[in-house]
Amino acid sequence: MNAMNRPDAAPPPLLETRDLLIKFGGVTAADHVSMQIEAGKNLAIIGPNGAGKTTFLNICTGWLKPHKGKVFLEGEDITPLPPRKIVRRGVARAFQIPQLFTEHTALENLLISAAAREGLRNPLQNLHNISQRDEMMHLLDLVHCTDVADRVVVELSEGQRKLIDIAVALALKPRLLLMDEPTSGVASSQKHEVMEILVGALAEAGVTSVFVEHDMGIVERHADEVAVWNAGNVQLRGTPREILEHPDVIRDVIGEEVA
């Protein structure tokens, strides 16, 4: 354990990457990324398309293996682990394109998540009768989807599916939640409300979050910290105010958003 080797140091960060490198063909999607994510904060990642934001999430969750570099979760090297083992260690993920069980209902998606979390094995117990049902209904309520609880998700709107996707991840009771554009499918009039609820829920459950976001308004209001991604690495990092007023950011990132 790294922590043991450094008895005098502060406890290791929740998630740390060291020198991550990955290339797709000729494109360097992660260019020696070293980054630390502290517990208890909501970190927003911004940057132009193709800057490597999603790739970063993919590496941190084990979906992609870096060609070089390592990922540590509280000091433990999780680089070689498959996503499921990283999830088991408390890192959940919501996706840009919702990853749901399309033939199941919204509620069932959550129940399956709860069953996965609890490791339910009884072959004779009905999924709908598991004791986590109320908890899951509450989660659905939290993302304003109670009324579609019994609808098959393939019939739902993109926005609803994004929210359920996040709820499925929350149902795992993670310590760290990685989200890829959580509000991208949500109507712009509701974005802030949704983020409000989400951030509240995260704080209540003590979940650290990292979210990729394009909407600077959301970033400004809901992030504790912002990292600006460009050409496969972190270009800048700071509080929302510092970042959003930075001239490079205004030129490279926000300018693009406006365009």
Next chain:
Amino acid sequence: MDLTIFLLALFDGISYAALVFIVALGLTLIFGVMRILNVAHGSLYAIGAYATVSLTGFVLSLGLAPVLSFPLMLISAVLVGVLLGGPIEWLLLRRIYDKPEVLQLLVTFAVFMILEDVQRLVWGTQPYFQASALQALGNVTLFGVTYTVYQLILLSVVAMGLLFGLRFFLRHTVIGKLILATTEDREAAQSIGIDADRVFLFTFIVGAVLAGLGGALASPTTSILPGMGADMIVLSFAVVATAGLGQIEGAAVAALLIGLGRSFAIYVWPEVAVLVPYLIMVLVLLVRPQGLFGTSVARKI
């Protein structure tokens, strides 16, 4: 194993591989373009053989030269492709392109069952044998062992010709390019005005002609009898899966692997010869799940 036996096994393996390749070629072409694993391919193979035997028998009974059996093979193959392959695609497969792969596979399985009985109704149950094409080319002796020119040379040449011919056709002709474009992205191809239905029909007919040609070429070397299609289909499945579905050059390599594996097994340990195709398939897929030459598609999230 001394060199002579090694070479003998090599010759046997190649001539066997050539025939298997010709049949597998049609199967893998159809799969590559249409994403359909055509179980009825085996029946088309058998019917190609039956048709050749009948036509050749008829021509010979008129007192014409046995050399005519060569063009008759081609005619039988085309007949199979057009008269059977065409309607199968047009009447059946076209209705199920939006259905799951497995249902498509079951449709071809149903066609297979029907064609098996059609063969029996048309040609009866007695085996046919028509070796005039084989006899017309004579023999060649290597290391004191006599081979037929037909099996050792003609089949290999035809197989090579088809391999390179099909490659050229797909890459350097307009129709070939249309087929490749449709294979890569059907919707995009349609949006630029390619008639995907016609491309599929054409591809299926070509695939069926290849199945028929395989049967036609096999006919002088073997007894034509009910059930011959079922065996061939399993074998060519093994070739196609080993190669990677839709891989034309790969099918040639896989056919050679399986052909050589089988013939060496007969020299070294005859008891396992029949296991060889499946063992090779399992071993290859164990190491490379997508087949020797297949490409794996990573899922985007």
Next chain:
Amino acid sequence: MKKLLLTTAICVAMPLAAMAADKPEALKIGMTTFLTGPASVFGVPARDAMDIFVKNLNAEGGINGVPVEVTYIDEGAGAEALTSEYRRVAETEGAEVMLASISSGNCQTLAPLAEDLKVPNLMWDCGTQRIFEEGSYDYVFRPQGNATSEMLAAVAYLLKTHPDFKTIAVVNQDYAWGRDSWDIFRTALEVMKPDVKVVGEFFPKFGAPDFSTEISRLQALRPDVVLSTSWGGDLDTFVQQAFQRGLMNNSTFVLPLAESSLERLGSSLPAGHVVGARGDHYFLHPERRDDADFQSFMKQYKEATGDIPVYSVFHASQAFAALKTAYEKAIADNGVDWPDEDQLLAALKGLEFQGLGRSLHMREDNQGVESQLMGTSAQAGEYPFATLENIMIFDGEGLLPPVGETSIDWIKGLDASFVDGLTVKTYEN
């Protein structure tokens, strides 16, 4: 007619002599045969022949006035369909006698079933010698020889005609028949001609479309004799490919089932190779070809099918003859209009009957004793295919182990003198 008069006389004389069954509307029999699958090369001709036998018999008034009806069951439809259909015909349709089957595997399934269902069953074509050697049956009879007599005849003919061969290779189909027949053949060869060396054993899979590699090896091995007990398309393919590649010039082929392929092989079976017929079955049977019944059947069969009959037709004729003779005997012996089951079984015990070949009889273990015909192929030019010369017909009695002994054990106790002890008649052609 004489028999019928006799029967009537007995009936009048002893009206209360026996418990008689009611005369049925028709005598229903069920026959399993391959209508589909590779073995339909035997099954379909046998069915065609059966139709002729039944038609002829019914035209003569049937058995004691009772017409015969046959229900055919396809052995090619798979084991479940076969057993359920067999039971349906035996139990629901009320077939009095069943004829089953061609496949040895099916015989092994159906023989115990017939015993349980208590329906008389004639095993009309399957070859396995195991049935009566491994079990005893009251309801199952075999109106034909078995693999042991067939293989021993082949060994005997080979030793008589080619006494000096030194090496042998075998190419048999990879299933029970191919393996069992080679076991018998090899065991016999080991005791009767111990100096022979087995140089190659090949068991290509059943229905193999190509024997090129085996033939290449055989050409390299150059055995004096090549044995193949294959049949149907497998045999045709093997012989054609061997012929084409000149293997048949170097080695003598012994083909105990080739009688059934003669017509199809045409000129591809050259002169000088040993041909067998699973019994004394040959469309030019030297002892029978001038008989009126033989000739009229050959004519009828040719008209109906366009082919010459193969051995399965002869086997069907024997089963049908056994059935007919047993009913007539039971009627006569008991003085009844129609026999009940016990009377029929009693008649079948030790029955003597004659089909298209020589006359046969049933042993006490219900195994038929059938003569075996072997010959050498000749391209005489009379037919567009090979016919036989130097024909030997072996008496069946000497070719079977004594009742209660198993074939392999019995053969192991034999020696070179066995061949000379056999009763055999030889014909030029």
Next chain:
Amino acid sequence: MSDISQHSPSRGLVKSGSLPSMRALLTLLAVLLLAAVPFIAPSMQLLINLALAKGLAVLGVTILLRAGQVSFGHALFFGISAYAGAFLTASLPGADIVLVLIAGVLGAALSGLLVGLFVVRYRGIFFGMLNLAFSMIFWSILEKFYHITGGADGIRLTRPSVLGMALERDSFEAVIFYLSVVLMVGLGWFTLRWFASPVGQIFQTIKTNETRLEYLGLSPKRALLSGYLLSAMLCGVGGSLMAMTQGVVTPEYVWWVRSAEMVFIAVLGGAGSVRGAFIGALIYEIVRVYASAFAGDIWQMLLGGFLLVIILFAPGGIMGIADSLIGKGGKSRPTTTKEDAQ
């Protein structure tokens, strides 16, 4: 690949309200009718017995269809179980019927685990074809090692005793018949419950989203393996019953056409439907026997035509037709109307 399964995995999760449903009633009636067969139609008993045995194997295939996977080699487990029973009775004459069944299912489970560990890495056509390859390897072994396996003629499975009693054929067949009915009801019920349980639901998500499954901290391979094992064991039960009913096992038990036939029946009955597996097997077996009896040599053609008609015009299979007849419409939301749970 492919959502071949016409059934939404979540169907049957929610129990329908207090109304005793038509479907449950019909099922009960059908089971009672089956149980009465030996009395009302004794000539059908064997046929139906074989159909039930096959139906259990088809149920195994059906399970995989629920995960969107199709195996063209499940006859492997059918055959392994049958041969295990045959070898057991050969070495232990008069072994008990329970022992034969357990040996068979154990054999199927073990081989299912071994093959499963390998094939769960694959999906779609490759999954199907690899299963085929394994079954063909086993088939070749059965044919090759005929001194042990009896080759193509197979080996006899002598009649086992029943709880220590040696029975005549008639009573034994009655025992096997009712054992099959009980196993059909019991295992059918279990499968329905399993489908609705968390494990079964997780298994069925293979069909729609393995990425999410992985991100729930679960292994898709392990999830598939759990269902694969269950399916292999069900095939094993079917194979064991078939072998004891037939009294003989042959390599034909493993032949690829039999595997294809199982998929055929599953689709015929209604891909993914538990009841459909048995109804499909009954109809298939009856059609096949009567077609081969009365249509001589064109029974394959009839069956092929039948399959085409089902796929093209009634993709929901017989159960789909039945549903629309009962008037519940195939398209309505399954959870509220259709219940698989009895």
